[in-house]
Amino acid sequence: MVLYTHHLPQWKRDEVEEIIRFSKEYKLTGLVDLHGIPASQLQQMRRNLRGLAVLKMTRNTLIEHAFSELGGEIGKTAGYIDGQSAMIYTNENPFKLYRKLQDTMTKMVAKPGDTAPEDVVISKGPTAFPPGPIVGTLQQAGIPAAIESGKVVIRETKTVVKAGEEINEKMADVLSKLDIRPIDVGLSLQIAFYDGTFFEPGTLAIDETEYFNNIILAAQQAFNLSVNAAYPTATTAGAIIGKAVREAKNLAVEAAIYEKDVVELIIGRAQRESLAVKSLVE
Missing domain, CATH: 3.30.70.1730 (Ribosomal protein L10, N-terminal RNA-binding domain)
Structure with a gap:
């Protein structure tokens, strides 16, 4: 025991x-x-x-x-x-x-004394109520209601209870009538x-989508850093070599170094430049 x-x-x-x-x-x-x-x-x-x-x-x-x-x-x-x-x-x-x-x-109707977990917002627009005492009930709860074209409408969107505030009896009754369920149960x-x-x-x-996207972004940034810093890893070695080859070819073309891998590029560049000069002369 x-x-x-x-x-x-x-x-x-x-x-x-x-x-x-x-x-x-x-x-x-x-x-x-x-x-x-x-x-x-x-x-x-x-x-x-x-x-x-x-x-x-x-x-x-x-x-x-x-x-x-x-x-x-x-x-x-x-x-x-x-x-x-x-x-x-x-x-x-x-x-x-x-x-x-x-x-x-699940969302449940509020009871008097409940604390709002988030802002309770009543949206502008028509309601399902026919004209009657409900208009006064809504107005007494601070909700701008009126009768328009034979319907009870909310005239403007309004936050009636802020997050963390207590829901009083009158407001709980109105929210229930409007079928607004602010309480997480x-x-x-x-x-x-x-x-x-x-x-x-x-x-x-945690937001799983945001977390996943952050991992993807971090992986991309790490890959780019490794390539740009010429820090080879199993994942980035190929990209680093490819980048080095491209930079070497560009340097050889700019410096007119006649190597077999770049001679055609040099000739092509010279031809483009000659055509550009020709067009200016003509």
């Missing part, structure tokens, strides 16, 4: 021991936040993760007990527990896990411990 759990009821001890066992069996141990996820959606997310990761939901206090027992670097995972946390385990690398969790995110990775290193979401949130 583990030192930190001898005083716990049997079912709690079993939970702690399972967390410890999973943390030793899997390459990656992580924490995800379950806040605001409806039960039905959570079950679907678990099915989506099948074959990739194991999601274990339990009490935060039991997670803390487990990591206290584990100790070492992985024991510091407990310091990242925040809100309604759950454990996640996988043998995949943290970048793949993060991308998969991002794929589980899904398994939000809080921390991942993998191969002795902690990975935070900010590190894992």
